[in-house]
Structure formats: C-alpha cells, structure tokens
Amino acid sequence: MMKVRNGGRLGVWGRWCTATALALMLAACQTPQPKGLTPHQQQVLRAQGFEPAEQGWELQMPGKLLFEFDSSVLGESARTKVTELARALMKEGIDRLRVEGYTDDRGSDAYNLRLSLRRAQAVADVLMEAGLPRQNVEVKGLGSASPVVSGNAAENRRVAIVVPLL
Template sequence: MQWNQKMGLGRRIGAWGSSLALVLMLAACQTPPQPKGLTVKQQQVLRAQGFEQMDQGWELQMPGKLLFEFDSSEVGSAARVKVTELAQALMKEGIDRLRVEGHTDDRGSDAYNLKLSARRAQVVAEVLMEAGMPKQNIEVKGLGSASPLVSGNAAENRRVAIVVPLL
C-alpha cells in the first residue's frame, strides 16, 4: 500500500514538473513587449539635433540657437528657421509631442519673469505649430528665472528649452 502511495505522489510531482516546464517554454517563446519610449532611430535624430537625455525626457537647451534680447519675447528670423527645421526633423521621425519651457535671467520681479518666460515659450510653440506640430501635443511652460544655465543676468538664461517627454 505504501509503495502505491509513493508511486501516485511521484506521478503527481512528475506531471506538475512537466506542466511547469511547458509553461516556462511557452513564456520564453512569446514576443517581448515593445519598450515604451523612443525608437533607436528617434533617439539618433534627437542626438543629431542636440538633444540630451535627462530624467524627464530628451532636452534641447537652445543657447546660441534661440536666445532672447532683454525683456523680449520676439523670435528672430534665424531662430525661426532653426525651430522650423527642428520641428520638421522631429515630425519626420514621428516625434510630435513636446514641452516648450521659457526662461529668463534674474532681472525683474519673479511675477514679471514668469509671464515673460511663458510668452517666450508660447512664441516658440507657435513657430512649431506653423511648421506642422499639433497644437494639442505642445505643452507650454514659463519657468521664469528658476532654472538658470549660469548665475546672474547672463544672456544664456534668456532662452527656451524644448523637451521631448518620456512616454
């Protein structure tokens, strides 16, 4: 009688082990899910355009490319061309969701600088939309003087950053 009980237990363990092995083999054959985020080609395009990968996404600081005069939110013709070319390169690779962040130097009140930085971000967003980016996919943020590239009243702080957020 004991021998029969041991044989029954052995068969159950063997059947369970075979079932487990089958499940593991089937799981290994499944196609892995696509990672969320950008394709390798999209990442290459972002790097080629000057973007750097950061915690919140891919960021393009635009000093030298898109700086503003003191107390101005006007986009010059050369900067307009650069932003248009950037938008076209991104859209060609299916990147059409952006956050545009405006910045100021530290002259003026915080309240004024927040409004000025928002205007700067908005005018760049309008250039992006003129180039074909969907309005609903562009988030506009004014950050005032809260995130300077350099300390003080440096012109490098009067800028717009463009961010491709992580999905």
C-alpha cells in the same frame, strides 16, 4: 515519490504565493507598456542636439534661441531653426513636445514668469506653424528658475524644448 503535506492542500504560504503570482500575471496583461523612442529616433534627437534628461530628451537652446533683454520676439534665424527642427522631428514620428521658457534674474518673479511664458509660446507658435499638433505642444514659463549661469547673463534668456517620456 514526494510526500504531500496537509492531505494535498496548499498551506497558507502556498496559497499566498499562488495568489500573488496570479495577481502579477493579471496586472502584466492589463498594464500597457510605456511607449519609448526607437533607437533611430534617439539617434535623430542626438543629431539635433537633444540630450537624455530626467523628464525626457532635452534641447537647451542657449546660443540658438536666446532672447533680447525684456523681449519675447524670435528673430528670423531662430524661427528658421525651430521650423527645421519641427520638420525633422515630425519626419521621425516625434510630435509631442514641451516648450519651457526662461529669463535672467532681473525683474520680479511674477514679471519673469509672464515673460518666460511669452517666450515659450513664441517658440511653440513656430512649432505649430511647421505642423506640430497644437494639442501635443505643452507650454511652460519657468521664469528665472534653473539658470544656465548665475546672474543676469544672456544665456539665461532662453527656451528649452523637451521630448517628454511617454
């Protein structure tokens, strides 16, 4: 038979362990688990060209969504690609996106931020026309930050679409 110390009472260490365990169990019951993407949704994202990134799933669109110098106009081909992308994502229940616009490094930082925002908004407008809820589409202009290649390359005049982690 095991002998109980302190007349059956828990010591300081025992009380601390019990309180900690109870607090953790209570927190686990109250904290909602983050909603992730299903394996099928991840497969669809990969098929569309998305790759896992730090802040979610990211589709860099050089070669797909490039803009002419000093322009935020989406060509018809790009509009079609964005519409098809939106429909494919919505079909899988993916309807929350962030659209990030970029520029090359010509021009002032302030001008490039405005231009990149217009580029992101042009793509976001097409996504919303295709049926994505307006409140689920975040638009960011990031100027010449995060260039794909250094300098004034056309590849930097782009938009990235991100499915954020929830």
